[in-house]
Amino acid sequence: MSRKIAIIGGGNLGTAIAEGLINSGFSLPENILITKRNTKTLGPLAEKGVLVSDNNEEAVRFADLVILAVKPFQVNDVLGKLQSVFDPQKHVLVSVVTGISIDNILKAVGSKLAIIRAMPNTAIAIQQSMTCLSAHEVSNEHVSYIEDLFNQLGRVVWIDEKLMDAATVLGACGTAYAMRYIRANIQGGIEIGFDAATASLIAAQTVLGAAELLLKRGAHPEQEIDKVTTPKGCTIAGLNEMEHQGFSSSLIKGIVASYDKIQKP
Ligand SMILES: NC(=O)C1=CN([C@@H]2O[C@H](COP(=O)(O)OP(=O)(O)OC[C@H]3O[C@@H](n4cnc5c(N)ncnc54)[C@H](OP(=O)(O)O)[C@@H]3O)[C@@H](O)[C@H]2O)C=CC1
Numbered sequence: 001m002s003r004k005i006a007i008i009g010g011g012n013l014g015t016a017i018a019e020g021l022i023n024s025g026f027s028l029p030e031n032i033l034i035t036k037r038n039t040k041t042l043g044p045l046a047e048k049g050v051l052v053s054d055n056n057e058e059a060v061r062f063a064d065l066v067i068l069a070v071k072p073f074q075v076n077d078v079l080g081k082l083q084s085v086f087d088p089q090k091h092v093l094v095s096v097v098t099g100i101s102i103d104n105i106l107k108a109v110g111s112k113l114a115i116i117r118a119m120p121n122t123a124i125a126i127q128q129s130m131t132c133l134s135a136h137e138v139s140n141e142h143v144s145y146i147e148d149l150f151n152q153l154g155r156v157v158w159i160d161e162k163l164m165d166a167a168t169v170l171g172a173c174g175t176a177y178a179m180r181y182i183r184a185n186i187q188g189g190i191e192i193g194f195d196a197a198t199a200s201l202i203a204a205q206t207v208l209g210a211a212e213l214l215l216k217r218g219a220h221p222e223q224e225i226d227k228v229t230t231p232k233g234c235t236i237a238g239l240n241e242m243e244h245q246g247f248s249s250s251l252i253k254g255i256v257a258s259y260d261k262i263q264k265p
């Protein structure tokens with residue numbers, strides 16, 4: 001399989017994917033064609049040598065891998081206009097669109113195309129995405145190509161398609177939740193004496209280190225918390241106050257609210 005990639009929908013996620021593909025060396029810029037209606041915002045990618053267009057048909061003809069990254073309500077219109085251009089012998093379609101099932105995509109393209117759903121997050125731009133993948137009735141060749149691609153851009157897990165909405169919330173919305181957690185740390189850090197830049201550095205690196213402890217050791221968070229909480233110390237005092245204020249409960253309720261908001265077909 002040649003390595004020509006079309007990204008339809010060069011918004012926040014589409015451009016992040018393009019950046020990740022180039023930064024990782026997985027793709028040469030000239031092997032990526034990215035589309036949107038207003039191409040002006042794609043200037044920085046064009047400067048790196050990525051092909052830019054407002055013509056989705058041209059993009060599909062150019063590529064063998066098509067990544068669909070438009071908003072959910074745009075899928076039927078965009079794919080409907082591309083029905084005659086898709087070639088099941090040539091193309092594999094990866095959709096990162098929230099809440100649109102493989103069955104719905106098949107109906108929209110109107111042919112028996114190889115379709116994989118992927119749920120990455122915006123850290124894909126710096127090869128630190130968590131990407132959940134799902135497929136059915138797709139060849140092993142396509143599966144290993146797509147797994148290889150997303151493995152260059154972070155970590156990958158294959159999941160049952162019925163868990164895709166849950167993956168969207170935990171893995172993709174999760175970036176925003178983590179940012180809010182870090183921002184609150186920065187706000188607190190400033191209140192107890194740091195300037196904003198120093199508080200930001202300390203907060204972000206501390207979260208990175210905590211995540212690495214879990215990923216590298218496979219430990220449970222509570223095991224690592226036990227190592228930090230001195231009896232009668234300041235950590236447990238802070239943690240307990242956070243819980244009295246509903247910390248874990250508010251996160252869980254937020255996750256469920258995000259999940260409930262995803263339109264179920
Ligand atoms: N942002 C995130 O963190 C994540 C997003 N997702 C999903 O990815 C998808 C994209 O999200 P996001 O990047 O945030 O959204 P954006 O709105 O930033 O990007 C969508 C892009 O699609 C373009 N677009 C609209 N219509 C067309 C068309 N007819 N042809 C080509 N391009 C078109 C828009 O540009 P223009 O108006 O100029 O055409 C826009 O830039 C969504 O389905 C979202 O649910 C999934 C995981 C994470």
Ligand SMILES: O=C(O)[C@@H]1CCC=N1
Pocket residue numbers: 098168172173
């Ligand atoms: O907020 C949204 O709808 C999308 C889905 C995951 C991240 N952003």
